[in-house]
Amino acid sequence: MKVTPVKLWRRQKETSSLIGKKGHILLWTIIRVPAKSFGQQAPYPVVVVELEGGQRMVGQLVDWQEKDLRVGTNVIAVLRRLRTEEKADVISYNIKFKPL
Amino acid sequence: MKIQILGTATTKFGELWGVSPRTMAREAIQNAVVASGLKPSDIDAIFVGNMLSGILGNQANLGSLVTEELGEFKPSLRVEGACASGGLALNTAINSLLSGQYKTVLIVGLEKMTDHNSDDVTAGLMAAGSDEERIAGATFPGLYALMARAYMQKYGITEELLASVSVKNHYHGTFNPKAQFQMAITVTDVMRSSKVADPLKLLDCSPISDGAAAVVITSEPSKKFAKKPVYITASEVATDTLSFYERSSFTSLAAVVNASAKAYKKAGVTSEDIDVAEIHDCFSIAEVVATEDLGFSKRGKAAKDIAEEKFTLGKGKLITNPSGGLKSCGHPVGATGIKQIVEITEQLRGEAGKRQVPNARVGLTHNVGGTGTVAAIHILQTKL
Known part of the structure; x- marks a missing residue:
């Protein structure tokens, strides 16, 4: 199943409610061989985050440095451009995480 | 049955x-x-x-x-x-x-x-995951890398110990004429291979x-069928969340634990009765976790047991992945679960040639979809 603009649009309420939420890293990896539409961003970290309140999410880590890649790093949910679109397509935005 | x-x-x-x-x-x-x-x-x-x-x-x-x-x-x-x-x-x-x-x-x-x-295959395989994982830019090696990270942190395991899974399975693959890679590799080879998703490297990953x-x-065997009988005494399936990040445990797969518990009960055997098993080693960490979930090793000990050759042909009692597993035999994803049955059947009939496990009577296959989203366990025996 592709992540299409309509799918992201259906999630917009949830997405906007997450912006600014804080949490910490539970698990991390660096993706070096990415799926196609994320190619221009590789290598990039993917992290499992536990938000304040206990909700868990998986997402990309942005604006990161080597020292941020550890369990317990505090992060904040931000809205970022998701990926590189093919041709002239709707530009998708979604939640990513930034170290605090 | x-x-x-x-x-x-x-x-x-x-x-x-x-x-x-x-x-x-x-x-x-x-x-x-x-x-x-x-x-x-x-x-x-x-x-x-x-x-x-x-x-x-x-x-x-x-x-x-x-x-x-x-x-x-x-x-x-x-x-x-x-x-x-x-x-x-x-x-x-x-x-x-x-x-x-x-x-x-x-x-x-x-x-x-x-x-x-490989871009299209990587994206296609992510069809086994969830929208949340796809939006995160995760790949299957990436999701298993998260599992590897959790396991290594919990039990203090090194990347070298994880690498011993691939070393064992490539050794077994040298005896399998149908295998994709019929050559042995060393821990150093694994450690020197390029990183796919830290801490997993190319030689931690099964191939395309x-x-x-x-x-x-x-259900009605003819008396004319001359080969040694092999019976399927248990066939059990269990499922779990599509997403890995939603699991209660990152170091054990509940679908495997549940399906194998049902299968052991149905067949009337325990993990100690298994002589030979084909394990779904899509990544080195997957075999380590499976070896524990199936009850072949204590929690946190599987990587060490594998490195100490407890499951290696000619060394151990219970042999895992005599075919070379997904890593060395290859992983055409839809074919893998059936190939495992073919391998265990040959083992129980004594037809496995150089990779024969001596006197194998009870075998198990462990086939997993997604990051433990679904597991199918089969037990095969020479007697009912």
Whole structure:
């Protein structure tokens, strides 16, 4: 199943409610061989985050440095451009995480 | 359960550029039916295990495609559950026998992956994950890397210890003429291979492969069938969340624990009775976690047990992945679950040649889809 603009649009309420939420890293990896539409961003970290309140999410880590890649790093949910679109397509935005 | 395995067959696994999915299916089906001592008209129905044909090859309707290759237009359907598609096809076929609807059925697992570039295959395999994981830019190696990270942190395991899984499975693969990679590798080779998703490196990961495997099973064995009887004494499936990050544990897969517990109970055996097992080692960490979830090692000890050659041919008592596993034999995803059955059947019949586990009587196959989203466990025995 592709992540299409309509799918992201259906999630917009949830997405906007997450912006600014804080949490910490539970698990991390660096993706070096990415799926196609994320190619221009590789290598990039993917992290499992536990938000304040206990909700868990998986997402990309942005604006990161080597020292941020550890369990317990505090992060904040931000809205970022998701990926590189093919041709002239709707530009998708979604939640990513930034170290605090 | 009184279900007997008749003929089995696999094609060579590997980069089969000269072979179409149809040709692979034909080879596996014809050889399995001939090995069963049957005519195509004796097959009551066909079950096809496949994941990616619709996504990559734009060929859905595989059930009918396969009937053309059997030459008999019998009931035929495709079963999918990511990399467990083969195991789920077998489970569905067994249930059709238990219902009394059919008496003798053919199961074929097949996958054609190397016609497509690795970007498309990587994206296609992510069909086994969730929207949340796809939006995060995760890949399957990436998701198993998260599992590896959690496991290494919890038990203080090194990357070198994880690497011993690939070393063992490549050693076993040197004895398997059907394997994609028939060469031994060392821990240093694994450590020096390029990183795919930290901490997993290329040689921690199973390859992209083509291949097909087929088995014929029956609830009414004929006395004419001359080979040593092998019975399927348990076929159990369990599921879990699509997403890995939602699991209560990152170091154990509940679907495997639940399906194997049901299977041991159904077959009336314990993990200690297993002589030989085919484990779904899509990544080195997957075999480590599975070895514990199946009860072959204590929690946190599997990597060390594997490194100490407790599961290696000629060294250990219980042998895991004598075929070379997914890592060395290859991983055409829909074919893998059936190939595991073919391997265990050969082992229990004493027909496995140089990779024969001596006096194997009880075998197990462990086939997993997604990040433990679905697991199919089968137990095979020489006696009921």
